[in-house]
Amino acid sequence: MAKKDLGVVPAVYPMPVLIVAAYDKDGKVNAMNAAWGMICDMDKIALFISEGHKTTKNILESKAFTVAIADKAHMDVADYFGIASGNNTPDKFERTGYTAVKSQHVNAPIIDEFPVTMECSLAEVVSTETMYCIVGKIANVVADEAVLSDNGKVDPAKLNALIFDQFQSGYYVTGDKVGQAWNAGKPLMQKK
């Protein structure tokens, strides 16, 4: 296959569209859009968000945050959360007209409109020579009943989550299911 060098590019695909929300010291809600976040243990999430964000400051103060999965129906607000800054837009959250309710598990706001939300306590701030990272311990996940399948788990086909494409800054949604993990590779396991 003919190959081409692209140079130094952040080439992970797909990336999620995560909405990170926290209270400031007065209990005011702020939220931001982050693609660079990933599960780092079965009960933990790592967010690579820089120190300058209003939400980062709020997390360091309140010791808690939520992380929601943005879906197609709320793309405009999810994207707005990535354009506007809470540092110079004090009413950033209020302008959306969205509703935030306090988590029953941690001191952080759940934005009602998003379909799946992780409720996290601040577990650690990791600051090394190569990374700055907020680690959250997941206390609970709350989901709209409408995105669950009969087995009680989230169904990606119902979730309609946004996918971020950092190559071209596009938003996509999920297409067809094409296989099952720990299954598609079984024939190769049995190959002599």
Place this chain on the structure above:
Amino acid sequence: MAKKDLGVVPAVYPMPVLIVAAYDKDGKVNAMNAAWGMICDMDKIALFISEGHKTTKNILESKAFTVAIADKAHMDVADYFGIASGNNTPDKFERTGYTAVKSQHVNAPIIDEFPVTMECSLAEVVSTETMYCIVGKIANVVADEAVLSDNGKVDPAKLNALIFDQFQSGYYVTGDKVGQAWNAGKPLMQKK
């Protein structure tokens, strides 16, 4: 919207299907499948892979690795890389019949079959009370010409990357493009 508590669930969606490859001390290729990896800076990637993996050991020894994006055409091998272990399957890579060539930028193998590969030098091993993480500095990205759009960047519609669904262990592909980042939210920015 009626909500339901799901308990402690690793609820990031979508997740990528990353193929991490490295040489052992004798120059033998091994590769593994990892969903928990994300860009952590414009030129860096963080992999949350545990110390026990053969590939982790190889990375610590060779100080380099590659990370490829798995696509639908190679789902069986990508999944096999997640089922078989290099610790007890010495010919794990050879069984696939795939071709590995040495990166021109780092001491690690590029698996020719996958469409996009990041070539990384080991930048840091971060081991704290809450996470274990391998950080790579991206020296170059190499891509099949067939997955590039006219602007020379990777086109998700051509890439056909696998998406991992940790809720139900499914593999999906990308569907429709639904918007553009830093654009979809502009109307809310202008709202009075």
